[in-house]
Amino acid sequence: MSRSREEVEATLQIAKLTAEDLRSTVQCLTFSETFTSGDFSLMELDDTLCKEIEVGGSLVIRGDKGDHAVLCSQNKTYDLKMADTSNLLLFIPDGKTPDLLPTDQLPLSIASCEIAGFSNHYWELRRCRPKLKRLKKLLQENVYEGPENEKDGSASVGVERQPPMLSWKVLESELSYTTEDLLNQIQASAEELMDHLKVIHACNIKGFWRLLDFDYEMKLLNHVTQLMDSESWSFSRVPLKVCLEELRPLEPEEMIEHCLECFGKSFSEDEETLFALDEDKICRATAQMLLQNAVKFNLSEFQEVWQQSVPEGMTTRVDQLKGLALVDRTSRPETIFLLKTEDLPEDTQERFKTLFVMREKWTEADISPYIQDLCEEKQTIGALLTKYARSSLQNGVKVYNSRRPVS
Template sequence: MAVRTESDVQALLEQANLKEEDLLPETQVLHFSPDYLPEQDNVLLIELDKTLLNSFKEGQSAVLRGDPEESAVLCTNDKTYEIRGAMTSNSLLLVPELFVPSQAVGKRTLVHRQISSIHHSYLEVVPCKPHFHKLQQLLEECPYEGPDETQSSSGHRYSLNELQDRIQCSEEELEAGLKSLGAYHIYGFWQIPNFDYQFKIVSHITNLIGEREWSVDAIPYEEALNELSKLEPRTVMAQCLDYHLHPMHAEREEDGYSLHALNGDKVCRLYGEVLLRTARGMKLDEFNTMWKNSVPKGLITNLNQLNGLVLLDRSSPATVITYFPASELPLDIKSRLETLFDVQEKWTYDEIRPFLDDLADSKNPVSTLLMKHARGFTVDGTKYYSERYSK
């Protein structure tokens, strides 16, 4: 191996029209190592953005998650990143002992470094939404049906650690996802309530509000929990109240009980789903009347509360509303849109958006998904979307 000297370096600088005073004094001379390989399968390069790099410098950890049939994601304590393969026409040299000189002045020195491999591909990480579809599927394996010992136990119940191993998201996102699904932590396991049981315990809440003549915006939390715990396990009722109520940051004057308000959107959505689950389709006017009369006094119903849960058929003189939950649709965008366009030939953006929200992210919002996978057209000033290619 020829050894480059300081005079060689000086000659190269002159050939390149570079002034030595413009450069740092340390020169690192690169050589191929004796065991050099053009590509090393046991070494992967990964590109990090500043946020992720700084989190590692601060001592935070990360973990790769994904079952064998899934693409891997990188999870920190609070964020999830999709990992993608990328190619570059440049040659990426892997030099284990390469360093950044720290002094700007000094005598020219030469340091010899060895190149262990050259790479033309690397991994990049891109922020992505947590993958919660699988979370709901796992929790549905064994829904909670109440304290009765005779309830079915054929499915598997998952602890938080087990869910962290299976779900592609960060710990903070997982806990937020469990809460958003209305899951309960019971005896060390996370479960979502069976729909009938969920309606039962929410009915306990609304019945108590009616009996005590409480305002839906002024429910004494502790008193409600004490009374409801006579009907169902206290840990269940506490989590049910936390999901369906929110604090008003006020107290009842006579006893200091904190006051909470009923979450009208969640409760109205639940009551609307109860009506629609048992019907193949209802005239919208009839449904609205029944729905309005079924919810607790003080709550106001509106169709936006049923986004992603119902389908409106306006093709006939009387609009028909049908139970059509987005949670039962395919998980990949192409199959999802095929199903939607089979059910309804054309959609406005506002109509189709609730059925695509769970597949969208900051890089690919619903509008981008439609632009890529559907055909947009305008009729009488209204924009519609249909399948890209006619069958």
């Protein structure tokens, strides 16, 4: 029922307030006849997410049944966590915040507002890392090994820079995924997903994302570097047009261009597209090729073979292998072996456990490449080590070991 002005003034007197203390509109609350406590959920959004909604953007909750749900904007991922509050939160559809009420003080006007529901908890958002480990696992179900190895017998490929949103389908019992399919299964925002597809050198072939078989990728790179050597090109100036023309009989143009994009950066000069190849990326890929079939490699012998295997003019350095290979300087002779960050657990606690099972004590320089991706927004490697490891001095060098017993 509605309150009269006299009732409002009597309530103000009991509360020891005067009409001058209030805005000119008094909102009187009553419970709706359809009042409910279970039909509404609240979510706390920061200014960035609010603005994204206000301009017509959308927020998507992603995750399979066994996953902890995350919320994704266009470019960020957030953990969803239920938070309780001791204050009762009321849902008032017709209620107005102070900035929407007139500022005139008198005379008082009375507005009736219905309470549609209430809650004593809400969804709290916390920025988190996208969960991308599943992405490579999905794409490895159907790697691309070259046109001659495609089961449909196709001798050509079409690479689409902006893949169409096609439905998920099965090709001869092998799974292929469109962008939409991946967004439905990977807990990451659209931008984070697309960025990671570039990192793992995925290629969009006929609307479907495919990983290139590593040996095939190295075969493409070898074609390019051999051509550079025969033409005496600088690796900082590889002409795209000539490269495609010369290698067309060997591989599809789209694959050659994809290889250049993976291992270099394009630029234009006199209306010609050139590529500057990345020395570190090529040296790193070559090292992976040499190490992938060996359990351990004598470090000095490896460095010699490695230097001989890269294109002339490029210089190999052990620091190019951060997060890819690990050097054991305690062994005699010193050795190196393949250890890729992407093969380690995605969960922070499990990652540290795996690393400390592998090696009891780590220097910060050695462990940093393997935990860098675990750092949350504004979190440093030092803070991460303080939380999950214990430090000590060994021969004057600071080392880290597990805080928990490692079996």
